[in-house]
Amino acid sequence: MESPLRPPADQGFRLIETMLWTPEGGFQRGDVHRKRLAFAARRLGIAPVGAEAALAAFTADGPQRVRLTVNAEGMPEITHAPYSPLPEGTVWRLAVAETRLDADDPWLGVKTTQRQLYDRDRAAMPADVDELIYLNGAGHVCEGTITNVFADLGQGLVTPPISDGLLPGVLRSSLICAGKVRIQHLTLDDLLNAGEIYVGNSLRGLITSVLQGA
Known part of the structure; x- marks a missing residue:
């Protein structure tokens, strides 16, 4: 069956992968990021050119937040900035977003610049909220604006299925494959x-x- 997704006419459209790079270990979960990018590119009919070479050539002084983007013509671009970890003991305050997601929206399953809702809601968050959690029309938890959601209900960590309408996050995929999350x-x-x-x-x-409110 042909994918219903095609790059929009927007010249600013990009596939996105955001990664942690360190001088000691290179790209953290780099293989999983590459696989997700390749999957999204196939769904959208994009043939990346030179992305692997650009990643292989990357180097910097100190840990970096690296953003790889690929446009509709397959051309990659890498931008980066120094990475600062969250302070030890950080606790994020969550609130529920007003908007309900459509679990059948195929754009939810690929990481691209087609995320205006998330960007708008995140920019409007009050000072006492660190992340918004979206529900779908059935009332199931989906994801945050920039995160996946995990909960311990008494038998280990669980996370929502992709079918509920969410991005297959790289951390999420890694934890599931390692048997640490159901x-x-x-x-x-x-x-x-x-x-x-x-x-x-x-x-x-x-x-x-x-x-x-909990």
Whole structure:
């Protein structure tokens, strides 16, 4: 079946991968990032040219937040900035977004610049909120603006299935493959009653979190 996705006419459209690079270890979870980029490119009919070479040639002094983008013609670009880890003991405060996501929206499954909702909502977050959590039309937990969601309901960490409408995050995929996280539908009540809540991405790892009002 042909993919319903095609690059939009927007000249600024890009595929995106954001990675942590260190002089000692190179790109953290680099193979998983490459696989996700290749998957998104195939779905959109994009043939990346030179992305692997650009990543292989990257070097810098000290840990870096590296952003690889690929445009509709397949041309890559790398930008980077010094990476500063979150302070030890950081706890993010979560709130529930007003907008409900459509679990059938195919754009939710690929990381691109087609994320205006997330960018707009994140920019409008109040000072006492660090991340917003989206639900879908069925009331299932989806994801955050820049993170996946994880919860301990008493039998280890679980995270929502892709079918609920969310990005297959690199950290999420790595933890599932390592047997450290199981896939399970989550509701708002589940989060309110969870022993522990985390949000996370490949750059920051798992971040201990609390749901406002819980």
